[in-house]
Amino acid sequence: MKYVRFGETGLTVSQFCLGAWHLPGSGVNDEFGIEKVDAETFGRIVRKAYDLGINFVDGANRYHGRMSTADLDHVGNSEKLLGAVLKDYERESWVVATKVRGPMAPWPNGQGLSRKHIMWQIRESLLRLDLDYVDLYQIHWEDNTTTNVETLKALNNLVDRGLVHYLGESNHSPANVVEFMETASRLQIEGFASMQEPYNLLERRVEGETLPVAKKYGMAVMAYVPLAQGVLSGKYLSGVEAGSRASYISQVAGQYLNQETAAAVGGLLEIANEKGITLPQLALAWMLNKQVDLGLTIVPILGITKVAHLEDNVGSLDVRLTGDDMQRLEEIAAGAKLGPQSY
Numbered sequence: 487m488k489y490v491r492f493g494e495t496g497l498t499v500s501q502f503c504l505g506a507w508h509l510p511g512s513g514v515n516d517e518f519g520i521e522k523v524d525a526e527t528f529g530r531i532v533r534k535a536y537d538l539g540i541n542f543v544d545g546a547n548r549y550h551g552r553m554s555t556a557d558l559d560h561v562g563n564s565e566k567l568l569g570a571v572l573k574d575y576e577r578e579s580w581v582v583a584t585k586v587r588g589p590m591a592p593w594p595n596g597q598g599l600s601r602k603h604i605m606w607q608i609r610e611s612l613l614r615l616d617l618d619y620v621d622l623y624q625i626h627w628e629d630n631t632t633t634n635v636e637t638l639k640a641l642n643n644l645v646d647r648g649l650v651h652y653l654g655e656s657n658h659s660p661a662n663v664v665e666f667m668e669t670a671s672r673l674q675i676e677g678f679a680s681m682q683e684p685y686n687l688l689e690r691r692v693e694g695e696t697l698p699v700a701k702k703y704g705m706a707v708m709a710y711v712p713l714a715q716g717v718l719s720g721k722y723l724s725g726v727e728a729g730s731r732a733s734y735i736s737q738v739a740g741q742y743l744n745q746e747t748a749a750a751v752g753g754l755l756e757i758a759n760e761k762g763i764t765l766p767q768l769a770l771a772w773m774l775n776k777q778v779d780l781g782l783t784i785v786p787i788l789g790i791t792k793v794a795h796l797e798d799n800v801g802s803l804d805v806r807l808t809g810d811d812m813q814r815l816e817e818i819a820a821g822a823k824l825g826p827q828s829y
C-alpha cells in the first residue's frame with residue numbers, strides 16, 4: 487500500500503479508502519422488502535482491506551448498505567455493521583470517517599447542519615459505530631437554512647471535546663466552500679481538511695471550479711464513485727447481470743447506460759487489454775496519476791461488494807501510465823454521455 491498525507495494535516499491515510507455506502511447483498515429481504523446486507527462478506531472485505539494496508543474507511547449516518555437513498559426505517563445500518571467489524575481491531579490503527587446532514591428522523595431538526603442536529607447525530611454515530619471518536623466528520627451536503635458560522639462553531643466544539651479529530655465537507659458549491667474556509671480563517675477555528683466529490687475518468691466536472699478550491703486551501707480530495715458505480719469495470723457492456731448495482735438501483739442505467747458511454751468504455755477496455763491490466767486498474771491508475779497533474783492528494787473511495795474486486799483495484803498501484811497514455815484515455819472517455827446523477 488502507498489500512504490499519503492491527508493491534505494495539509496499531519497494525518498496519514500492509505501492511498502485508497504474503503505466506502506460503506508453499498509455493501510454486499512445477502513439475497514434475503516427484511517420486513518420492508520429491502521435486501522439485507524451480507525454482514526459476513528462485508529466483514530471479509532474489511533479484513534482484506536486491512537491486510538492490504540488500507541487504514542481508511544468512509545461511511546455516513548444515513549447509509550444502509552443496499553439503498554442509494556435510505557429511508558428512515560433503514561438509515562444507520564451501515565455504521566452499525568462497520569462498528570461490529572471494527573471491534574476486532576486496535577482503534578488507533580484505523581482512520582474512520584462519517585457524515586452528517588441528511589434526514590435521520592421525521593421531526594423538525596431531524597436533519598440539517600444546525601448545532602442541535604449535529605450535536606445529536608455525533609452521539610448517534612458514535613453509538614452505532616461503537617467508538618469514542620471519529621477521525622473525520624464530514625458535512626454531507628448543503629443546508630441553506632443554517633449559517634456557516636453556526637455549523638462551523640458546532641463542528642469545532644466536537645473537535646475541542648475530542649469527539650472528532652478533523653472536519654471535511656462534501657457536495658458543497660465551490661463558492662460555499664470558499665465562504666466556509668474564509669470564515670474559519672477569520673474566526674481562527676478549524677476549517678475543512680478535505681472535500682468529497684464525484685470524480686472518475688468519465689465524470690470530470692469537479693476539475694473546473696471545485697478542485698482548484700481544494701488546492702487553494704490545501705484540502706485533500708476524497709473521490710467518490712471512482713469507477714462510476716461499476717460502469718468503469720466494463721461489466722455493463724454485456725448487459726445488466728443479476729446482483730450488480732444497476733440491477734437493483736434503476737437510476738444507474740439512466741446516468742450511464744447509453745450507446746455513447748458504452749463506446750467510450752469499450753475503447754478504454756481495449757487499452758486495458760493492450761496493457762494486460764483490468765479496466766478498473768486502468769481507471770484507478772488514471773486517477774492516481776491525476777494527483778501529480780493537479781498537485782493534489784486524491785484518495786479514491788472504493789465501493790466493494792466482492793473481495794476479488796478489492797484485490798483487483800489495489801493492483802492499480804503498480805500500473806505506470808505515460809503522459810501520452812493519459813491524453814489518449816481522456817480523449818476516449820470524453821465521448822461518454824452522462825444522464826442525471828444517481829447518488
Ligand SMILES: NC(=O)c1ccc[n+]([C@@H]2O[C@H](COP(=O)([O-])OP(=O)(O)OC[C@H]3O[C@@H](n4cnc5c(N)ncnc54)[C@H](OP(=O)(O)O)[C@@H]3O)[C@@H](O)[C@H]2O)c1
Binds near residue numbers: 709794
Ligand atoms: N459524499 C457522497 O455524497 C457520496 C456519494 C456516493 C458515494 N460516496 C462514497 O464513495 C464510495 C464509493 O462509491 P461507489 O461504491 O459508487 O464506488 P465505485 O467504485 O464507483 O463503484 C463500486 C461498484 O463498482 C463495482 N466494482 C468495483 N470494483 C470492481 C472490479 N474490480 N470489477 C468489477 N466491478 C467492480 C462494484 O459493483 P457491483 O456491486 O455491481 O459488483 C461496486 O459496488 C461509497 O462507499 C461512499 O463511501 C459518497
